[in-house]
Amino acid sequence: MQLFPSAGRGLHRTDAREYLIRHAVLIGCAYPRQYAAAISSDKMVQDATSRWDNSYDGLKQSLTIQSAIVSGLDQDGQTLRTLMANSSAAVGSLQAQQSGNELLALQIKQSLQTQALMATQARADTLRAAEQQASSAAAKERFTRFIGDGHAYTSGK
Numbered sequence: 001m002q003l004f005p006s007a008g009r010g011l012h013r014t015d016a017r018e019y020l021i022r023h024a025v026l027i028g029c030a031y032p033r034q035y036a037a038a039i040s041s042d043k044m045v046q047d048a049t050s051r052w053d054n055s056y057d058g059l060k061q062s063l064t065i066q067s068a069i070v071s072g073l074d075q076d077g078q079t080l081r082t083l084m085a086n087s088s089a090a091v092g093s094l095q096a097q098q099s100g101n102e103l104l105a106l107q108i109k110q111s112l113q114t115q116a117l118m119a120t121q122a123r124a125d126t127l128r129a130a131e132q133q134a135s136s137a138a139a140k141e142r143f144t145r146f147i148g149d150g151h152a153y154t155s156g157k
Helices: 014-023 024-030 041-071 073-087 092-147
Strands: none
Touching: 041 073, 041 092, 073 092
16 A cells, blocks of 8 residues: 655645545554454554555655755755855846845745655654554554463463
């Protein structure tokens, strides 16, 4: 079950809101708080595999975005130097205002990149925490199935 889009596809703000609302139930199914005794071991393994895949995809997307931002830093630095030179050499208020707008646009671009980075990192962290919690619930159920009611290991006296 794929909970989130792949790392190669961007997720826009309006799409993200609708996407999260639609998939809230799926997240609850993929990351249960506890397992019932009727759930088969195969189903628990499938759920664990699905959770691991989702966590992996979240971390992969986070690394992809981090890499894209880092690879653009040199270009942004060069753009900033060019804009600063243009601003210093501006003749008249219109050129100065245009240079200011271009500098502001670069700042907004970097702010949006920071927001994207924070969102993907938070998503990866949340998926990892949910996976750990669900894995703990699965482990508790496996332990209960192994031990049973506890009477099998008491002395027969």
